Amino acid sequence: MWWFRRRRGRRDDRPKRSIAMSSSSSSGDYKLACYSYTDLQSATENFAPEKKIDEGKFGELYKGELSDGTKFAVKKLSSKYHKEDHSVFASDVSSIFAVEHPNLVKLMGCCIEADEQFLLYEFLENGRPLSRLLFNPDNGECLSWQTRMTIAIGIARGVNYLHEEAHVIHGDIQASNIIIDENFTPKISDFGLTSLLPDEDSYINSRFSGTLGYIAPEVAQGKLTDKADVFSFGVLLLEIVSGRNNFEPDLPMETVFLVQWTWKLYEQGKVLELVDPLLNNDFPEEEVFRAIHIALLCTQDSVKSRPHMVQVRAMLTGDWEISVFPSRPGSLTGP
Known part of the structure; x- marks a missing residue:
């Protein structure tokens, strides 16, 4: 059994905000950006090896930069984590997109095209x-x-x-x-x-x-x-x-x-x-x-x-x- 005694004069300064979950690409004040595969090819120089940041069990991570100068990190999901139903994938991604906190890497958008699925995250300089x-x-x-x-x-x-x-x-x-x-x-x-x-x-x-x-x-x-x-x-x-x-x-x-x-x-x-x-x-x-x-x-x-x-x-x-x-x-x- 857990027993705690709270100390006086301290308050939780953890930032809070409400989260609205949605299966669509937009939810409340949130709008999930969807990019084309051509956009990602251009932004990563066709996923050039020198643009590769890391590789984990969920897939490869690349650095990208859009024509407007926006930088991002794009995760090319491993095929074993692909959703055959693209609408289900979009719903799952929208739920992740709605989660925001200063100690979480922010999801910016996604790309669904043919047999490829990608997640785009904020790029931390x-x-x-x-x-x-x-x-x-x-x-x-x-x-x-x-x-x-x-x-x-x-x-x-x-x-x-x-x-x-x-x-x-x-x-x-x-x-x-x-x-x-x-x-x-x-x-x-x-x-x-x-x-x-x-x-x-x-x-x-x-x-x-x-x-x-x-x-x-x-x-x-x-x-x-x-x-x-x-x-x-x-x-x-x-x-x-x-x-x-x-x-x-x-x-x-x-x-x-x-x-x-x-x-x-x-x-x-x-x-x-x-x-x-x-x-x-x-x-x-x-x-x-x-x-x-x-x-x-x-x-x-x-x-x-x-x-x-x-x-x-x-x-x-x-x-x-x-x-x-x-x-x-x-x-x-x-x-």
């Missing part, structure tokens, strides 16, 4: 995946502790918005799906794409939804709820604290798995050893203890034992005092 900043920093660049916590809180706000306002389960919260803009504001990408999975494969895909290392135990059994996102966020929070990937096969055996190693340090009272050494001990210990405590609560084996994202966000910002302690997951082996 100088945007970089959080995974690169954490695991492969440029020229020894190191995110300060304050910046790391600002990023973690921003991600929590974005996921909380998806759950509470948009009623969307992301299904693949991970460092590479978080884009950090030039102001170090985190933007969550690829949300809502689980709606593009074929209906007949929804159970099968729920079993394999997510990325190894971030996947909650129950997902392997076909149970995908908002608490799976909470689990993934907990793993991501440990990565933000430690500056390392959740799975590092080249490290000593006891430190290969980040969650398991964190538990060992937690039980030995040595959690400060988890902190990214690039920080050179420049961090407030109380905030480190809080962040790791929250991460361990998020990664509990039992779905009921994990907090909701609204609680996670409040704990991170200090709006709620933490009065529960995590239990060592039974899935962890070793002393």
Whole structure:
């Protein structure tokens, strides 16, 4: 059971706005732009290799620029995520389009032509995946502790918005799906794409939804709820604290798995050893203890034992005092 005591004098500054869902290309003040394949060919120089930004399980991502100077990122969806019924695809995309928050990458439009389907997103100038900043920093660049916590809180706000306002389960919260803009504001990408999975494969895909290392135990059994996102966020929070990937096969055996190693340090009272050494001990210990405590609560084996994202966000910002302690997951082996 969860018990929280709210601190006085603090208020939720999370921006809110109403969302109107529609199966058409327009909804309230929102208007979904539809582009032709010719437009995208021109904007990406026929999907030139040098325009390719990234490639993930949902498809390839390219940088594009329209004739009016508008820049965007276009995701060329993998054929296995195509909807045969274009009207169903348009309805699904319209629902994603209506979701808007400062910590989410904004969907701008789509393209449906012949056997190709595309999604167009806002282009984040100088945007970089959080995974690169954490695991492969440029020229020894190191995110300060304050910046790391600002990023973690921003991600929590974005996921909380998806759950509470948009009623969307992301299904693949991970460092590479978080884009950090030039102001170090985190933007969550690829949300809502689980709606593009074929209906007949929804159970099968729920079993394999997510990325190894971030996947909650129950997902392997076909149970995908908002608490799976909470689990993934907990793993991501440990990565933000430690500056390392959740799975590092080249490290000593006891430190290969980040969650398991964190538990060992937690039980030995040595959690400060988890902190990214690039920080050179420049961090407030109380905030480190809080962040790791929250991460361990998020990664509990039992779905009921994990907090909701609204609680996670409040704990991170200090709006709620933490009065529960995590239990060592039974899935962890070793002393």
